[in-house]
Amino acid sequence: MKLFNKKDGVEDEEQDSAIPELRCRLVAANLLSDVRMVVDWEMDIFSRVTPAAAEYTIGLTYLEYLAALLWHRTTEDNLDLARAERILDEHHYGLGQVKERILEHLAIKALRRGRQPRVLAVDDDATARRNLVLALAREGCEVVTAASGREALELLEAREFDVLLTDLHLGQSDGMELLERVRARWPDTRVVVITGYASIPSAVEAVKKGAFQYLAKPFAIEELRSIVRRALEGRALLKGTKGSVLCFAGPPGTGKTSVGRAIAQALGRTFSRISLGGVRDEADIRGHRRTYAGAKPGRVIEEIRRVESANPVLMLDELDKIGREVKGDPAAALLEVLDPEQNRAFLDHYLDVPFDLSGVLFIVTVNLTDQVPEALLDRLEVIEFPGYTEEEKAQIAARFLCPKQLREKGLSSDRVSFTPEAIGTIIREYTREAGIRSLERRIATICRKIARESLGAGGQGAVSVTPARAAAWLGRRPYRPEVMDREDRVGVATGLVRTESGGDIIFVEAARMPGTKELIVTGSLGEVMRESVQAALSYLRSNAARYGIAPDFFERHDVHVHIPRGAVPKDGPSAGITVLAALASLLTGRAARREVASTGEITLTGRILPVAGVREKVLAARRAGLAAVVVPAANREEIDGLDEETRRGIHIHTASSVPDALELILRPAPGVGQ
Ligand code: ADP
Numbered sequence: 161m162k163l164f165n166k167k168d169g170v171e172d173e174e175q176d177s178a179i180p181e182l183r184c185r186l187v188a189a190n191l192l193s194d195v196r197m198v199v200d201w202e203m204d205i206f207s208r209v210t211p212a213a214a215e216y217t218i219g220l221t222y223l224e225y226l227a228a229l230l231w232h233r234t235t236e237d238n239l240d241l242a243r244a245e246r247i248l249d250e251h252h253y254g255l256g257q258v259k260e261r262i263l264e265h266l267a268i269k270a271l272r273r274g275r276q277p278r279v280l281a282v283d284d285d286a287t288a289r290r291n292l293v294l295a296l297a298r299e300g301c302e303v304v305t306a307a308s309g310r311e312a313l314e315l316l317e318a319r320e321f322d323v324l325l326t327d328l329h330l331g332q333s334d335g336m337e338l339l340e341r342v343r344a345r346w347p348d349t350r351v352v353v354i355t356g357y358a359s360i361p362s363a364v365e366a367v368k369k370g371a372f373q374y375l376a377k378p379f380a381i382e383e384l385r386s387i388v389r390r391a392l393e394g395r396a397l398l399k400g401t402k403g404s405v406l407c408f409a410g411p412p413g414t415g416k417t418s419v420g421r422a423i424a425q426a427l428g429r430t431f432s433r434i435s436l437g438g439v440r441d442e443a444d445i446r447g448h449r450r451t452y453a454g455a456k457p458g459r460v461i462e463e464i465r466r467v468e469s470a471n472p473v474l475m476l477d478e479l480d481k482i483g484r485e486v487k488g489d490p491a492a493a494l495l496e497v498l499d500p501e502q503n504r505a506f507l508d509h510y511l512d513v514p515f516d517l518s519g520v521l522f523i524v525t526v527n528l529t530d531q532v533p534e535a536l537l538d539r540l541e542v543i544e545f546p547g548y549t550e551e552e553k554a555q556i557a558a559r560f561l562c563p564k565q566l567r568e569k570g571l572s573s574d575r576v577s578f579t580p581e582a583i584g585t586i587i588r589e590y591t592r593e594a595g596i597r598s599l600e601r602r603i604a605t606i607c608r609k610i611a612r613e614s615l616g617a618g619g620q621g622a623v624s625v626t627p628a629r630a631a632a633w634l635g636r637r638p639y640r641p642e643v644m645d646r647e648d649r650v651g652v653a654t655g656l657v658r659t660e661s662g663g664d665i666i667f668v669e670a671a672r673m674p675g676t677k678e679l680i681v682t683g684s685l686g687e688v689m690r691e692s693v694q695a696a697l698s699y700l701r702s703n704a705a706r707y708g709i710a711p712d713f714f715e716r717h718d719v720h721v722h723i724p725r726g727a728v729p730k731d732g733p734s735a736g737i738t739v740l741a742a743l744a745s746l747l748t749g750r751a752a753r754r755e756v757a758s759t760g761e762i763t764l765t766g767r768i769l770p771v772a773g774v775r776e777k778v779l780a781a782r783r784a785g786l787a788a789v790v791v792p793a794a795n796r797e798e799i800d801g802l803d804e805e806t807r808r809g810i811h812i813h814t815a816s817s818v819p820d821a822l823e824l825i826l827r828p829a830p831g832v833g834q
Contacts, residue, residue: 178220179203179206179207182203182220182223182224182227185227186199186227188227189226189229195513195514198512199513202223203223205219206219206220206223217453218450218452221453222450222510225457225511226511228465229461229464229511229515233468233469234469234471234519235428235429235430235469235471236428237428237471238426238428239270239427244266244423244426244427245259245263247422247425247426248422248423250422251418251421251422251560252418252419252422253552253555253556253560254548254552254556255415255545258415258543258544262423262543265406265541266426266427276301276302277300277301277302277323277392278303278304278319278320278321278322278323279296279301279302279303279304279321279322279323279324279388279392280303280305280306280316280321280325281293281303281305281306282306282309282324282325282330282338283305283307283354284307284327284329284331285327286307289305292305292325293305295381295384296384299388301322301323301388301392304321308330308331308332308333309333309334309335309337309338310333312324313338313341316346316349320349321346321349322349322391322392323349323351323352323372323388324338324350324352325351325352325388326338326351326352327353327354328354328355328356329356335353336365336369339351339366340369343369343370350372350391350392351366351370351371351372352373352374352375352387352388352391353366353374354376354377354379355376355377356377360376373387373390373391375387404500404541405498405523405524405539405541406523406524406540406543407479407523407524407526407529407532407537407540408524408525408543409525409542410545410546410595411527411545411593411595411659411660411662411776412527412597412660413595413596413598413600414545414546414547414548414594414595414596415545415595416525416545417433417477417525419545420473420475420525423473423521423523424473427473427521429469429473429521430467430468430472431472431473431475432466432472432474432475433474433475433476433477434459434463434474434477435477435478436476436477436478436479436481436490436494437477437478437482438481439490440490441488441490442488442489442490443458443488443509444490445460445490445493445497446488446493446508446509447461447511448509448510449509449510450510450512456510457508457511458508458509458510460497460506460508461506461510461515464515470516470519471520471521472521473521473523474521474522475523475525476494476522476523476524476525477524478525478526478527479525479536480527480528480531480532481531491533491536495536495539497517498522498524498536498539498540499539500518503516503517503520504516504517504518524540528660547595547779548594549779549782549808550588550782550783553596553599554580554587557578557583557587557599557603558578558580558583561599561603562583565600565603565604565607566607568607569610569611570611571607571610571614576607576622576623576624576625577625578603578630579624579626579627582625582629584627585627585631586602586630587599588783589631589637589638590634590637594662594663594779594780595662605633606633606634610625610633647754648751648753648754648827649745649751649754650746650750651669651670651742651743651745652667652669652670652745653667653668653739653741653745653752653758654667654668654752654754654756654758655667655668655735655737655738655739655757655759656734656738656759656780656781656789657732657734657759657777658734658773658776658777662776663773663776663778663780665757665780665781665784665786666723666724666725666735666738667723667724667725668723668735668738668741668742669721669722669723669724669742670720670722670742670745671720671746672746672747673717673718673720674716675716675718676716676718677715677717678718678719679693679694679718679721680719680721681720681721681722682720683721683722683723683724683725685723685731688732688733689731689732692733692735692739692761693721695736695763695764696736696740696743696762697743698764699762700740700743700747701714702764703766707744707748708748709747713747719743719746721739721743723735733761733771734759734760734761734771736762736768737758737760737762737790737821737825738757740762740822741821741822741826744822745825748829749829749830751826751827753788755786755788756786756787756788756789756790756824756825757777757781757784757786757788757789757790758789758790758824759771759777759789759790759791759792760790760791760821766817766818767816767817768792768816768818768821769792770794771791771792771795774791774798777789778802778806778810779806781810782808782809782810786810787810787811788810788812788813788824789810789811790813790814790815791812791813791814791815792814792815795814796814799812799814
């Protein structure tokens with residue numbers, strides 16, 4: 161009672177001036193009718209709350225928020241592909257495949273936008289066909305007719321139709337059969353069946369077989385129109401369902417954000433980013449209920465309000481880092497945001513009225529797709545951003561990073577230049593990454609030092625950054641280009657792993673000692689990798705004779721496998737062959753070649769199965785200065801797809817069986833051959 165107790169007095173003055181103003185702003189916000197109804201109701205309650213009550217502030221903040229969300233403000237897309245290509249090229253070196261996929265995506269968008277919806281009406285009766293055409297004349301769709309199932313199938317073969325409208329009784333042919341064939345062959349086409357008054361059971365059967373809706377004769381024209389309209393609407397949504405959200409997958413610093421920005425620029429949309437890394441609470445995405453003063457909308461709605469556009473390019477960063485099952489299910493909330501079937505009426509808990517997110521162009525980014533929940537991954541069109549080769553990095557540095565950093569530090573590129581050798585030194589000795597983040601940071605450091613020194617020296621004179629000067633400015637080298645082992649060793653093999661930052665090399669060490677058949681595994685390995693170690697050992701035990709291992713060796717020894725470098729995450733099956741090589745080296749006394757790294761999953765029977773991330777691994781091997789890699793023969797397709805640049809200076813061997821791989825990795829037995 162106290163809450164709603166509106167008395168005459170001072171406090172009401174404040175309220176009375178707030179309400180008409182709010183009303184004006186809400187009218188200006190041009191709300192949709194269903195939203196309008198809710199807002200009017202909220203407004204009504206609010207106008208009776210006394211300003212002294214906590215609810216007054218909550219209500220005022222809420223209504224102001226609604227008014228500030230510009231419901232209808234969208235920007236017009238520019239779908240000029242030549243321009244988009246120019247913008248992508250202007251900002252990015254290389255990335256050929258990425259650019260191509262993006263342009264294809266935009267082309268499809270442009271085509272879909274341009275096409276009028278198409279309806280195919282099938283009836284064996286000419287008058288009925290004419291009536292259907294007349295009835296749908298004002299629906300803004302193209303209506304094509306067919307007199308039989310066969311004619312309909314021919315037309316469907318030639319063009320795409322959004323809706324098929326068919327009588328179940330087609331004289332010679334059968335509407336049900338047509339329905340089944342269309343469902344099987346053109347699942348995206350929605351089928352509306354028309355039945356005679358006496359055949360409701362067959363209509364129900366048709367719906368069970370996948371018809372979108374049935375219409376019983378006689379029907380009102382308005383009913384027909386409304387069903388077709390709904391089928392078309394749903395169809396527009398469906399078209400966007402699969403792969404309509406772009407997902408950029410790749411290590412940090414490979415240009416994902418920067419390409420996203422270029423897409424926004426090309427389309428003429430605003431660009432914005434939300435980092436999902438560390439999101440633990442569903443409310444971060446879906447908002448808090450409006451029950452307390454600090455309640456807030458979720459980040460998606462908040463971002464739309466901030467950029468003042470209902471159709472920005474919205475980049476959701478680090479989808480793979482989202483916390484699961486912590487508080488609610490943020491991944492499920494995200495699914496609602498991204499799914500075109502649902503996001504047309506996204507319900508943020510704070511807003512409490514549906515908001516149409518279908519205009520937003522979502523781009524999500526991930527380092528690796530492995531961690532993304534399956535349901536989400538299904539909705540994504542994944543575009544891989546591979547790591548850069550050293551040569552690509554050098555080009556990007558010379559063309560983009562150096563000029564950008566010089567500009568930012570107020571230096572002129574006429575006066576300061578980086579020699580190609582200096583850039584090479586920075587790449588090889590001061591960075592180890594698939595992308596170019598630390599490279600950019602190192603160049604920034606040098607530019608800062610130059611800026612400072614040139615101020616001290618009066619700001620005159622040309623500066624040429626040579627390897628020696630770069631080294632002097634950057635200080636101690638964190639990396640040596642040679643990271644492979646210094647000599648071939650018995651019991652140590654080099655492997656390749658895929659990490660979030662691209663690829664890396666690891667060393668697998670094996671040692672033996674007197675004992676009783678125990679296997680010790682250390683190096684913080686994940687479960688799958690531990691199993692690979694077990695499998696490798698079992699393979700050698702069961703093939704002991706072949707490798708000249710004494711039959712009672714395992715009875716009298718313990719074996720220890722260790723993988724140093726705690727910082728590299730170690731899991732997955734792909735180190736199997738390397739572990740096996742280290743063990744085989746230990747047990748046969750044949751040293752493993754230090755310049756050869758291997759990757760491959762093994763089976764107990766000695767087959768080698770394919771692995772992921774071949775390009776990343778080859779690049780990592782090159783960075784580490786290795787001469788050759790041994791890759792599963794089953795990865796042939798990826799290997800053939802590698803560009804010349806990636807393959808330069810490294811030998812890629814393939815092996816399909818353990819004995820073949822070991823011949824490539826291990827040196828001949830002492831006393832045999834070299
Ligand atoms: P990510 O989002 O993948 O972590 P960014 O887009 O932030 O990477 O890229 C890091 C930096 O590298 C940015 O300054 C970006 O402009 C630049 N960059 C990345 N790839 C390229 C490229 N192919 N050509 C030019 N600059 C690039």
